[in-house]
Amino acid sequence: MRLVLAKPILLASPPALRLPALAIWKLNRSEGASHYFLDPDGHKLELHVGSLAQRLAACREQPYKGMVFFAE
Numbered sequence: 001m002r003l004v005l006a007k008p009i010l011l012a013s014p015p016a017l018r019l020p021a022l023a024i025w026k027l028n029r030s031e032g033a034s035h036y037f038l039d040p041d042g043h044k045l046e047l048h049v050g051s052l053a054q055r056l057a058a059c060r061e062q063p064y065k066g067m068v069f070f071a072e
Contacts, residue, residue, distance in 0.1 A: 031058035 025044055026036035032050030039045055059067060 031055055 023038040024036060025038050028034040028036070031054060032048055034046055034048040036044065036046050060069065063069070
């Protein structure tokens with residue numbers, strides 16, 4: 001399932017998304033603006049502003065522990 005929201009909502013600070021029905025399960029420590037929350041059934045969801053290219057560029061600059069990039 002894909003959820004599309006207006007960009008200003010995602011760029012808002014996490015308290016703007018804190019509603020009684022949303023439980024935050026992780027704080028953003030990666031590239032781009034992300035908000036991590038649980039849906040009412042306990043599924044972990046992430047709302048992220050950014051592209052795959054931006055995420056890969058950030059990972060090349062500061063790779064996660066054990067991350068390996070293969071030649072293209």
